[in-house]
Amino acid sequence: MKRSGILIRARPLMESLVTIIIGLLAGALFMIPFGYKPLVAYPALFRGAFGSIPDTLETLAFATPLMLTAVTFAIGVKTGLFNIGAEGQMYLGAIGATAIAGVIHLPPGVHVAVATAFAMLVGALWALPPALLKIWRGVHEVISTIMFNWIATHLSMYIAIYYLAQPGRAERTVPALPSARYPILTEEATLTAVIFVVLAFCIGIYIYLWGTKAGYELRLVGENPEAARYAGVSSRRAVLLSFIIGGLAAGLAGASQIIGRPPAWSLYATLGNVITLGFDGIGVALIGRNHPIGGIFAAILYGALQHGGRYMEYHAGVSSELVRAINGLIVVSLAVPEIGAIIRRRLKR
């Protein structure tokens, strides 16, 4: 009995691993028509990701924002929502962090805290309209959050260029003042102390969801809306909370790339240093089984693919964007429950 219990608990992990292998195999198939060699590219990718301690730390730096955007999506799923608005909320969070960190003068320590908190607040505010549209008008969050993502893209570029641009360097905003920067952990990687804040946030979400009454209600609305209604749980309140917490997470993700990521310490006017982190988080959340702790490990894995991808690009000539395509294929495989069933049938034989 005990053994099968362990097997059942390990099942999601096994399924995630299998889909990752499917994704990597399919990625190899896409290399061949262009004359790339998967057997050169993939070893380069893994060496790049984990080959040395600085590389591993760099992988963690890549993973940091993804842990958060994964929380945004995962907490949506836990409430029965398909909230794909992390992208836009993260942009606005980055703008909020830049505004406080680059323009306003505050004492060290306080400055970091205020910039972080403000970024989270802005992210949550940007999550509010889709939440209210959902509650009041029944507008589907897939459409509303994507529209707000695109509005956020143009709004953030506008603010970055018109109000926050660094004089003489139009391609980026003013950098965060030293007092507003998270301390760098090692000179050999871009990892900063912001990762501890992020980990604490993810664990906090875990405790909230599984350890508090409000968190329980939130999950109940997602799992069984009927039961939630009979239990007198307000689904509107749960939806609102889910969006707001998701926005806080995405806002923090944006901040982590401004005040927690050398060497730029600023936002590029093209949004180049934050773009697609929100969408990547969807895949990360699904690989992590929509669990805030699972998301941490999935983010490290995807961070490894991203950091290793640059190495792969350098040594095998394969564009690192392929990593994102592989992520998409992993998501498609994860959508298929039959994959797990097929594997279980094979294992039983």
Next chain:
Amino acid sequence: MKTLSPLALKRGLWLLAVVLAILFIYGIEKAGLKPISLLEAALLAMTPLALTAVGECVNEKSGVVNIGLEGILLITSVTGVVGAEFFENGVLGLLVGALTGALIGFLFGIVSVYGRADQTVAGMGINIFALGFVPYLLMSIWAFPGIHLFPRELMVRPIFTFFGRLSPVAVAAIITAVLAHILLHRTVLGFRIRAAGEKPEAADVAGVRVDLIRIFASTLGGALCGLGGAFMPLAWFGGVVKEISAGRGFIALACVVFSGLEPLLALAAAFIFGFAEGFAYSVAVTPGVKEVIPFYFVNMLPYITTLLVVTLAIGRRRFPAASGRPYARE
């Protein structure tokens, strides 16, 4: 709102729309814009939305919901250009785009029907895949991450009509919407498609192959979306970039929601959104305006319009009972 009867509300909204349209045309004449050129721009912007939305209407009627349209638009815009350059013919490029779209739609159908996939997640997977695959293709084929411009001769030529230039694909999009309407409401196949989405168990008992119907609908939806994707570079922009679709797949989904899965209403919605986009670009280049309103705000207009329309115009429309749910014989 609740005291108004639905019919009165509908009439009122139509009346309001007509009055606004007249005021609007008067206004843009005064502002020095040409209504004809605005109509040209609107029809261009309408085309990919209409093709995508009409295809998705048929798809959703059969019970398959594909939110990966954005990804299909992106991928097919690239494969369309690749096809056009390979065959040195723009129209064949459109065909390659449609075939790529059909292939993705077919695979999505297989995954949804036989894999019993969570269609929302699988569709999002297509979108994420495209986000990476399209820049990967741009780098691998043309070794350049930015815009790829192809020779002007490959552009699909517009027809010169009395009213101005008109893309043949725009005409095709309108015809497609009418044909889709006839398919769904006047043919046996259409009846089966609707049955597959409404009551797959009953359809199955009556001898309808729900699995094949759904895969057919998904393939058709993908093909139309692919035509829309290839249309963007080959008959509109004249080049391809990695974010060429700019949310149009989701605006098309908004059209579908607005239409309640009726192809003709989806076409109307696509025209509204196309008009908003055409208007935005016309305004953006108007002297006297472009200095005052930053380009960034003009760019937001299509998305704001979409939000307004889905918020104001739709009540809760009824969707097929088995929409998005996998069906398998017990």
